[in-house]
Amino acid sequence: MSRRLSLIAWKEGKEVVRDKRALALMLLSVLAYPLLGALIAVLSSSQVINVAVKTCDQGPWVERLLHDIEEALKGGGVNYTILSCSANATTRIYDLIVTIPPGFNENASSLDKPVYISIVKAAGSPAADTAYNKLSGGLSAFTTDLARYRVRRLASLAGVKLEKPDNILAPLRILESLATPTGAPAPAGIEQKAWLARFLSMAIFFLVAPASTIIVDSIVGERERRTLEMLAASPATPSDILLGKLVTGVVIAVIASIIDLAGVAILTATLGIYYKGLTIDPLFAAFHSLQVFIAILVTCIFIELASVIAPSTRAASTTTSLVTAIAAAIFMSALFVDFTKLQPTASTIMQIIPYTHTVLAITAYVIGDKLGAAIHTIIAAAYIPAAELLALRLYNTERIIRSQ
C-alpha cells in the first residue's frame, strides 16, 4: 500500500470509527435478529385466538366432532368455548365460530347423507387463519372416522369381510422424502434450516442499511462538505483516493461481520427455545458472516461508482439511495421467493444483481450444495474488483468538482 493511500485510509478509518450514531445503529442489528426471531416464534404463539363452537344438536357423532375439534385446537394460545345454540356469538369476540346444526348426528349416522357444519371466520384476522388451519386438522380426522364407519357398515351389509377400510378410503399411498439438488437425501431438519436460511438472507439487510449510511457519508459527503477539491489538488492520485474509500468499506464490513456472528448466535439460541432441535452449524454462521462482508463491500463499491458517475451531488445521493433500495428489495424478497425457481428472463435479470448471488450462496450452502455456494460467493465477490476498476476508469475530478 502506498504511503498516501494508507494515509487516506487512516483518515477514512478515523472518520468511520468516530461516527458513533451510525455504529450504534449497526450494533442495534445484533438485537434485530433475535427480536425478529422472537416476533416470529414467540409473538405468533402468544397471540390469543378465540374459537366458539355452537352446538344445536346432540348425540355420539356430535360428541366425536367436539372431541376432534378440541384435540386440534389444544395449545397454541387458542381459547375454545362451547356455546348453546341460542347463544349470541359474534366475530367481535370470536375469531372463528363453528356451528353444529340440528340433524347433524342423524345425518352422520346415515350411510349416504351429507353432514353439515358452518364456520364463520373473522375477516382479515391472522388469528382466524391460524385457528382455521388448526381446526382443519380436527375436521379431517372426523371425516376419516366417519368415512371408516360408513365403509364398515356398507361392508357389513354386503357381507364382505373388511380388515382395513383405509385401503378403500385412501388406496393411494405416498412415500415422501426430501432430496438436495444433487439427489442425495436431505439431512434431517433441512426444512427448518432452509426457512432459517431465508430469514438470515433477509437479515443481511439489517446490516447493509446502516453500513451504507456510513459509506454514503464518507463518499458522497466528501463532495457535499467540499473537502474533495483540496485533496484532489494534493499529490494523492485518484486511485489513492478511491482505494482509500474502499478501506472505509472494509472497516465497516469487518465490524458488520462480527455483529452478524453475534446476531446469528443469539437468534439461534432464541429460536432454539421454541423450535427444539434447531441448531446452526458454526461453519454456516461463519459462511453467513462472509456473505455480510461481501454484501457490504459490494454496496461500498457501488455507492463509490454511483458517486463517481453521478452528474451532481444530489444525483449522487439519489443514486446511492437506489443502491440501498435494490439491496432492500433483494434481501427482503429472499424471505418469500425461491430465487432458484425463477423464470429464465427474471432469473437472468436477477443474476446481474450481486445481492442475488449472496442469497443463492446461502440457500445453496444450507441444502448442502457446497459447490453452488462457492460459485455464487465468488461471483458476488467478483463485483468488488470489477466495479472498483470501473470507478477508477470513470473517475473524473473535473466533473466531480464542477458538480459540487
Added chain:
Amino acid sequence: MQTPALTINNVVKKFSGKTIVDIKRLEIDDGEAYALIGPNGAGKTTTLRLIVGIYRPDNGTIRIYGERAGTTKAREKIAYLPEDAGVYPRLTGWEHINFYMRLYMDDPREAEEKAEEAAKIADLGKKLYDKASTYSKGMKRRLLLAIVLALQRPLTILDEPTSGLDVFTAVKIRRMIRSLHGKTTILLTSHNMLEVEQVAEKVGFLMNGRIIAEGEPRELTARYGAENLEEAFVKAVKESEKG
C-alpha cells in the same frame, strides 16, 4: 535564467461551448505575490483549477516550475486553498494538520516540524484538539490556511482567502499571507481590492476569462489615472469593452 513559477500559454477552457478562460500569456516569477482580480464569473476559480490540475485545458499549456500542470510532480509543488474548502467534521484540527503534512511530505520528521508550525499559525489554542465540526467558519478557514501556509510549497494558491469572514479574522489572515512574502510564490484571487493592494506585488485584471491588464498596483493606478486599484479596474474594464 530562473524557471518561472507559473507559465500559461494560450490556455482556453470551455464549458458547454462557452469560453470561460482564454488566457494568451501569464507568467509569474518565483517568489512573486500575484493577485488575479475580477468580478464573479470572470473565470478566476476556473483559472486556478486549471493551474492545480483539477481541470484540463481544452487548448494551450500550463507549466508549474517547468512541470506540466496536473502531474504528480507539478502537484507536489503546489499548496492550494479552494474558496469554499470544507473540513472533515469528525477529525480534530491537529489531525487535519497531520494528515495534510504527511500527504505532502515523505520525511516524517519534516512533516512533524511543519505540523507544529501549522498549529502555531492556526492559533486555535485548545480548540485545535476538538473535532472540526465544533469550529466556526473563521476557525475552519484559519485552520486550512495554516495548513496551506505551513506546507511551504514553492507555489501557494489561495482562492478568495478571506471571503465571507469577519473583519478581525480577515485582518489576521492577510497578516498570515504577508508573512509568506519571499518564502514562496503566491497566487491569489480576490474581490477585495484593499486586500490585493496590501498583499500583492503584481495584479492581473481578469474579465470574461481574459487578462485585460497586468502590472504592479501602483503602476496600474497610474496607467488608468485612477486613485486606487478599484477605480483602475473599472476603467480597465470600460477600455477593454470599447476596444
